[in-house]
Amino acid sequence: MHEQTDAYEEKRLEILKSCRLLDSIPDYAFDRIVLTLKEVCQVPIALFGLMDQHREWFKAKIGCDLTEAPRETSYCNVALKRQQILIIPDTLQDPVFKDQPRYLKEQLVRFYAGVPLITPDGYGLGVLCIIDFIPRELTPGQLLTMTELARQVVIEIQKRRVIESISRQTQERISHQRKDRFFLKLGIGFGLVIVLRFISVLPSLWTNSRFQTLSQWVIHTQEVLTKINELKLSLQGAQLAVRNYTILNNRATNLSYYSAHLKNIYRHLDQLDALTQDNPNQRPDVKQLRLLLIHDNEILNQLIHGIDRQDFNTVQKIYSSQEALSVVSDLLQTLERIEGRELVLLDQRQQAFRTSEKLNPVIIWTNFSITLLILIVILVWIYHEIRLRYHGESQANRQEEFLEVTLASIGDAVMMTDANETITLMNPVAEVLTDWPHQEAVGQKFSTVLNLINTETQAFYPSPVVAAISSQVNQFLHDGVSLVRRNGETIDVDDSCAPIIGANGLVAGCVMVFRDISEQRRQEEQMTQTLQREQEINSLKNSFISMVSHEFRTPLTSIFSSTELLASFDGQAHPERQDKHLQRIYTSIRRLEQMLDDVLLIGRVESGKLQFQPELMNLELVIEDIVEAIQSGIGRHHQIKANFDNVVEPVFMDAKLIKFIFTNLLSNAVKYSLPMHPVELSVGIVNTGIEIQVIDHGIGIPAEDLPKLFRTFQRASNVGNIHGTGLGLSIVKTCVDLHGGSIEVESVLDQGTRFKVWLPNHSTTLPKVGSPELINTAN
Structure with missing residues (x-):
């Protein structure tokens, strides 16, 4: 642990002030890091604080409106003094802090985790921390992410520190050059x-x-x-x-x-x-x-x-x-x-x-x-000017050497321009990232060397140097900006651009600090996908619980009530009523069985165990079996008209997935239609494939529900009390995708719905039935 001497603290405060972050306006880069930390760790409060002499000032914060806090009573001060990560799973159980309770928003802080922000030269400037009001533990992944985000904060601080240092040195150099124009003065x-x-x-x-x-x-x-x-x-x-x-x-x-x-x-x-x-x-x-x-x-x-x-x-x-x-x-x-x-x-x-x-x-x-x-x-x-010239030249040479050493030692790319956007200086890292040698880049326009584009649209991205010179305000790149190197390669970059204000108040140029964040962006995308996946899983869990509590309760209630009534009958009385209740029990059991099958099928889909296993099959016979099964069940009061147009040869498809597709489509068509309206099913050959259309004249689907119709547990907003799990169309879409086909839906509210399914048929590439090739393959 670094001993906190007076000299160290004085130097630390000097570096902190040189960054010009204290009491500054919100910064998009720091806000984004803090928001990411909060989402990853699933805590109510995330903070990035800078430790001044007597206070901790919060540069970025999510979940609270504090601007600053006393330094001595802060957990962050302990983490900064230790210069290592501080995690307190439960403040009331920790032997060091249990007698020193801390309150935030009038609530007792029960969990704290903070990573000190240490510069490469060993000075701690602040802490990146998270807070919760309940005890908790961090997962290894969350701890790793928090450490990485703290490293990103240090990088952002260093960028601003370098920008301010270069800007200050440039101003001094410009001022000295103006004072040292000996021959002009002569x-x-x-x-x-x-x-x-x-x-x-x-x-x-x-x-x-x-x-x-x-x-x-x-x-x-x-x-x-x-x-x-x-x-x-x-x-x-x-x-x-x-x-x-x-x-x-x-x-x-x-x-x-x-x-x-x-x-x-x-x-x-x-x-x-x-x-x-x-x-x-x-x-x-x-x-x-x-x-x-x-x-x-x-x-x-x-x-x-x-x-x-x-x-x-x-x-x-x-x-x-x-x-x-x-x-x-x-x-x-x-x-x-x-x-x-x-x-x-x-x-x-x-x-x-x-x-x-x-x-x-x-x-x-x-x-x-x-x-x-x-x-x-x-x-x-x-x-007098002649006497000062020697001292001025010596000082300028020392500043030039210091600037060159600083630019060569930092890990980010640095470029400087004059007020006309002409490059005057670039460090070795900038040469590597842009693929432009220093001697060729100096004197070129900024946009020529640093060709920035929008990652998504590939359109030209406006020059931050132009914006910084015109507005005299620091500029930062938005997400999704790439750099086209001289060799044509594209890399993701993140940067900041600061104007250099001369002694006369006018812009003398700009300094831009940028770095390659391709790997970081890939990690962020993976992290975002993981978070979205976790949110989807949580949503699916909630939807599943809601579905189970609703859809399972109805048939179970029906079974329970029918069983009680059957138990009250003697063996000879009311046989027709007994049959009615037995049929109700059977129907409810079938409904439960179907829901369980759907849930298990979704589980197989999510785990990747549902596979496409095609075989030669007679599509007409398979669909007729499906129609017959539905007509004998929920469609016994409906008429289903099936029309097969020249589909006589066997098709190469997965019969199991076909049953899933058309059982759900026909069941929905029957369920959401009145008995007097027939359900139409047509099968035909289209573009070396099979097109099946299922048409009903029922309640239809609202236009706003069509884009999300095939999501899990998704049901239209106008289904009312008609039972359903919201799994059927999700299963249909999965089975169609496994075939490599497509599904389209057209619907008019209160007039009906048309589902159009196209499945590719690869039987044309297979040997004919009975041919020697097929026999040899079968053997």
């Missing part, structure tokens, strides 16, 4: 320096760009001021030309001057308008200036027109009118306002230009200093 570092250097140039470029922009703005403002001055000069020239045109004699020359100045005025005005498009403050005055110039031009034109007509009064009025004076005044004021704003704007832009000129060297030196500081930091970081 490239990023230098790239960052280049980017920062480029960024540092941007302020200088921005300063130069702003410097040029401010310079252009100053030039633009100066151009506006120039256009304003030119507009003033052109306006003054136009007014002077009109005045000279009025006073001087050289009117043609002055008029041409006026026209030239007028064109210049509008040209300068258009240029001024274009130059002030980006200045909303100037726009209203520029528009007002255009209107005033138009008005002033109209006044000047009136003066010229008045002079040309020699209308000096009109000229005098225009010169002295308030309107002419105000237009000229408004023109000058508007131009002065425009010019004043431009002068202020010019001063502001010149000031900004001088400030930008001073700021540019400061920005350049500041950016250079920041870039130098960042470069120093990056170089220090790169130096």
